[in-house]
Amino acid sequence: MKKYLGLTSGIGMFAGASIVLSASALAGAGDPAAVDWSKVPTTEIGLFWPGQSTYDYLISPRHKRADLQTREGEACVDCHKGEEKEIGNKLVVEGDLEPMPVEGKNGFINLKFQVAYDDNDAYFRFQWKTLNNYPGWAHPYYRYDGKAWKVYGYPKLDAVVQDGEQPGIYEDRMSMMIDDGKVENYAKQGCWITCHDGQRDNPDRPTTDEVKANALFKYLKKKDVRKYLPSTRTDGSSWDKGKTPEEIAKIKAAGGFLDLMQWRGHRSNPVGMSDDFYVLEYRNSDAGKNPFSSNFDKKAKHPKYMYDEKKFGKKFVRVEDIRKMETALVRERNAVPFDPNAGWKEGDLIPKYVISREDAKGSAADNNRSKGVWKDGVWTVVWARKLGLTNPDDKALKEGGVYTFGFAAHDDNITTRGHHVSFPVSIGFGAKADIEATKLN
Amino acid sequence: MKNFFQRFSLQSRIIFAIAGAGILIIGVFFAVAYEPVTRNFVAQDATCNYCHLPWEFNPDVRLTATKPHQAKPDQPQSQAKCVDCHLPEGRLNATFVYTHIVSFTDLFGKFRDLEAERAGDWIPPRAATAYRVRDRLFETDSGTCRTCHIEDEIKPKRTRGINAHKLALEKKQTCIECHYNEVHRPVDQRKAAFQRPIISFEQPPSAEMKLLQFVQEVRR
Numbered sequence: 001m002k003k004y005l006g007l008t009s010g011i012g013m014f015a016g017a018s019i020v021l022s023a024s025a026l027a028g029a030g031d032p033a034a035v036d037w038s039k040v041p042t043t044e045i046g047l048f049w050p051g052q053s054t055y056d057y058l059i060s061p062r063h064k065r066a067d068l069q070t071r072e073g074e075a076c077v078d079c080h081k082g083e084e085k086e087i088g089n090k091l092v093v094e095g096d097l098e099p100m101p102v103e104g105k106n107g108f109i110n111l112k113f114q115v116a117y118d119d120n121d122a123y124f125r126f127q128w129k130t131l132n133n134y135p136g137w138a139h140p141y142y143r144y145d146g147k148a149w150k151v152y153g154y155p156k157l158d159a160v161v162q163d164g165e166q167p168g169i170y171e172d173r174m175s176m177m178i179d180d181g182k183v184e185n186y187a188k189q190g191c192w193i194t195c196h197d198g199q200r201d202n203p204d205r206p207t208t209d210e211v212k213a214n215a216l217f218k219y220l221k222k223k224d225v226r227k228y229l230p231s232t233r234t235d236g237s238s239w240d241k242g243k244t245p246e247e248i249a250k251i252k253a254a255g256g257f258l259d260l261m262q263w264r265g266h267r268s269n270p271v272g273m274s275d276d277f278y279v280l281e282y283r284n285s286d287a288g289k290n291p292f293s294s295n296f297d298k299k300a301k302h303p304k305y306m307y308d309e310k311k312f313g314k315k316f317v318r319v320e321d322i323r324k325m326e327t328a329l330v331r332e333r334n335a336v337p338f339d340p341n342a343g344w345k346e347g348d349l350i351p352k353y354v355i356s357r358e359d360a361k362g363s364a365a366d367n368n369r370s371k372g373v374w375k376d377g378v379w380t381v382v383w384a385r386k387l388g389l390t391n392p393d394d395k396a397l398k399e400g401g402v403y404t405f406g407f408a409a410h411d412d413n414i415t416t417r418g419h420h421v422s423f424p425v426s427i428g429f430g431a432k433a434d435i436e437a438t439k440l441n
Numbered sequence: 442m443k444n445f446f447q448r449f450s451l452q453s454r455i456i457f458a459i460a461g462a463g464i465l466i467i468g469v470f471f472a473v474a475y476e477p478v479t480r481n482f483v484a485q486d487a488t489c490n491y492c493h494l495p496w497e498f499n500p501d502v503r504l505t506a507t508k509p510h511q512a513k514p515d516q517p518q519s520q521a522k523c524v525d526c527h528l529p530e531g532r533l534n535a536t537f538v539y540t541h542i543v544s545f546t547d548l549f550g551k552f553r554d555l556e557a558e559r560a561g562d563w564i565p566p567r568a569a570t571a572y573r574v575r576d577r578l579f580e581t582d583s584g585t586c587r588t589c590h591i592e593d594e595i596k597p598k599r600t601r602g603i604n605a606h607k608l609a610l611e612k613k614q615t616c617i618e619c620h621y622n623e624v625h626r627p628v629d630q631r632k633a634a635f636q637r638p639i640i641s642f643e644q645p646p647s648a649e650m651k652l653l654q655f656v657q658e659v660r661r
Contacts, residue, residue: 065619077603078608
């Protein structure tokens with residue numbers, strides 16, 4: 001126990017600094033934590049494990065008795081309303097739609113959701129119980145093995161974790177996907193229209209070489225397949241049937257994309273932010289810079305930054321630390337340039353990503369007022385987003401508007417499709433909808 | 442009348458009587474026994490399978506020796522016959538068995554999907570057959586399904602089934618629009634399947650449309 005005392009004081013300093021910074025960053029008008037949430041109605045939203053129920057599956061005869069209806073734009077809830085728990089519990093175990101079951105995984109999460117707004121901002125509050133008795137604030141690290149720095153920890157759907165070669169380590173997340181009515185079928189079929197065969201952890205995944213050889217992906221300079229909209233494909237579905245960049249640009253200019261924002265337990269929460277992406281032909285980052293970036297120097301083959309011993313208490317963490325403390329490496333708070341001659345020992349860990357609120361820029365840094373606190377097994381995340389954003393890669397929330405939202409929680413060290421998702425719900429800001437946001441005075 | 446018969450010889454009268462009795466017997470047979478005999482003795486599964494070989498069926502799904510499409514609620518092992526689904530009730534429909542057996546209908550290109558071919562597509566014969574049968578069921582409001590499955594008596598156990606049936610009734614959909622890959626080897630549905638005429642309420646419906654609506658209502 002004594003072993004951790006010094007570290008604990010470091011943790012205390014770090015956590016204290018974190019709270020002070022977050023409080024100063026969020027305090028005042030527009031602070032989501034300052035909203036009196038007791039006066040905002042709570043809606044319970046069922047989040048369930050979707051397995052590999054991609055859009056391609058849904059429009060295939062395997063989606064029995066409903067594939068044609070799905071093609072024609074029938075809403076998921078027309079048949080599956082109230083079935084979230086049943087579906088999640090069925091799909092989370094090994095079966096046709098789950099070839100890589102995660103041991104002990106729950107099929108369902110009950111999300112408590114609140115939404116409010118004032119003249120300037122929309123405010124969101126999320127509460128959900130985590131599977132583990134610790135918060136998901138750890139993320140893969142670089143581990144020194146005595147000779148080199150190698151990635152340590154992977155998401156639980158990865159074969160190296162399922163085979164026991166690596167531990168399951170990944171941050172918790174809460175995601176929102178938003179449309180303003182310009183994406184066909186999103187209001188009815190939600191995020192499923194963005195989920196396809198060929199994507200990471202989904203069926204029929206192409207090789208890296210196949211992706212690189214594809215005209216669209218060559219243009220995008222991407223080597224894997226991520227979320228995309230059917231409207232960006234010539235056949236309305238396949239990953240490799242991309243439309244031309246000019247055609248895709250026209251879709252974007254007409255607003256035919258989805259906003260996708262993620263609060264991240266490791267890569268954004270420590271700096272009081274969430275990221276900001278959009279889904280069109282790929283899951284693209286908004287213009288500017290998100291709060292996290294790689295912490296690896298490819299030429300030198302070691303991390304770019306390490307912990308500042310004076311501020312953090314030590315230069316590294318060990319595996320026994322990562323579930324007990326926030327280990328985020330924040331450039332302006334607890335990081336210094338990496339010193340390869342600092343006497344590294346086998347098992348020393350340094351985060352794979354470096355985080356910075358100061359470096360976040362442009363449209364990608366719009367979500368700069370969000371904060372999550374984990375207590376007694378429950379994450380409580382509050383989040384503010386400015387109304388009336390004018391960036392070409394954002395969906396502008398406005399009073400009087402109705403928007404379709406999809407929610408997802410990544411829980412228990414997992415990524416990609418390993419999330420619990422909601423059916424689409426409409427939210428009205430001063431307008432009739434499934435959930436009506438509370439106007440704050 | 443008496444004078445009328447006296448004009449014919451006894452031999453002629455006997456021939457008339459036999460002919461009349463024959464016509465009467467055939468008439469009675471046609472009226473009473475033609476359809477059940479055709480359905481139960483002529484169009485047996487063995488007759489159908491003489492051409493429609495067993496490899497047309499998916500061994501993993503129903504209507505096979507392993508997973509029969511249950512024909513009677515109280516008899517789990519009872520199996521629906523081909524004609525239960527493919528031959529609608531009625532004497533005229535029963536006649537289709539004979540024209541089909543001698544491939545009379547195929548002379549007019551039923552083995553091919555002429556519509557698709559004219560559009561430049563090539564449709565595998567197996568798929569063309571499935572499309573034709575599905576179209577027929579769609580046109581007849583899934584009549585053969587409804588001889589066993591009575592709408593009011595269908596009580597799905599799962600939420601999705603309850604919701605889906607409620608939705609189908611609201612949208613006036615028919616059985617085959619959802620239950621189309623239930624029995625035979627799966628065949629993907631074509632994109633333009635189950636198209637209903639677009640009815641505009643901006644303008645009064647045409648006489649043809651009124652008739653179509655009337656027929657659809659009567660069928661339901």
